[in-house]
């Protein structure tokens with residue numbers, strides 16, 4: 001009737017969505033103010049003032065021609081703004097011709113997989129991982145392979161990575177700062193990862209690409225820095241978005257940036273631009289690109305999220321939850337106090353707490369809570385966590 005594969009995908013529950021739906025039902029029953037919803041990573045913060053200034057300017061009578069078709073790669077000024085910013089951070093020369101503007105990081109990853117993968121080729125990701133990766137890879141005939149991390153740090157297990165890479169592996173992809181653990185991938189580990197990848201490239205005679213998916217790169221705490229992918233891997237590709245850094249996820253604006261050291265980089269750029277067009281995105285939204293040109297150096301106030309991280313993290317740890325302290329992004333990933341994380345999230349519903357099981361991120365036995373939510377809601381939720389903790393510890 002319809003696509004068998006898509007119908008099958010629909011029956012595979014999305015834990016995030018189903019917990020969100022549970023929350024909506026509960027809100028109708030007990031009132032929104034009595035439900036503590038930690039399920040969705042949708043920022044409640046408003047974009048910086050400069051974003052709204054750009055929008056006002058674009059809407060003024062003086063500006064014309066701001067919303068027309070453009071090159072499929074995007075406005076040159078937007079690509080240059082991204083290239084300049086990345087060159088400054090990495091101290092490498094990333095030219096504007098190596099950047100294309102995309103419909104968010106999600107669009108960027110689809111364009112990349114379409115451009116890179118032959119049928120059956122593999123993309124290795126590290127658990128826990130952003131659940132959409134599986135669908136994005138599958139969209140383009142690839143196979144997702146999941147590599148474990150070491151759970152006291154959530155750094156990739158490089159010995160396991162070495163075993164998983166084979167002649168079909170095309171991409172190793174990491175996400176830092178990480179959704180859902182909040183960890184930043186450290187320089188030492190990235191050096192070790194490069195050793196593993198370089199040896200595998202020699203062994204199999206293949207061209208392995210490393211994609212860093214970095215939508216949270218500007219949301220980091222306590223003076224931490226995110227090492228640039230361009231400083232560690234020859235075949236480095238950065239995927240980023242302004243959804244989180246400028247709090248504009250509905251605007252769908254992001255980019256792909258490709259290292260100048262990649263062999264045949266010009267051909268890869270042509271492939272990316274072609275796929276951006278033929279996947280039907282045509283080009284990234286014009287308004288979003290004008291925002292990037294004006295506001296690339298702006299960001300939401302990170303203190304806003306830090307305050308929420310500290311409140312929720314400290315409260316949960318005081319109650320006995322075991323949890324790595326997030327260095328970035330806006331998620332907590334505590335261990336489930338009972339081995340069955342799905343059962344635990346059902347138990348939490350009894351106290352009107354909406355939490356997503358780690359199983360939804362390929363990492364059972366853990367829980368994900370987002371803290372890009374109202375501060376007062378976190379405060380109001382604490383007695384509920386206390387009751388829940390009494391029941392399980």
Ligand SMILES: Cc1ncc(COP(=O)(O)O)c(C=O)c1O
Nearest residue numbers: 104105106130175179241243254
């Ligand atoms: C790790 C990760 N990658 C990609 C995305 C997609 O972001 P975008 O809104 O730019 O498509 C998200 C969104 O939550 C994410 O958490």
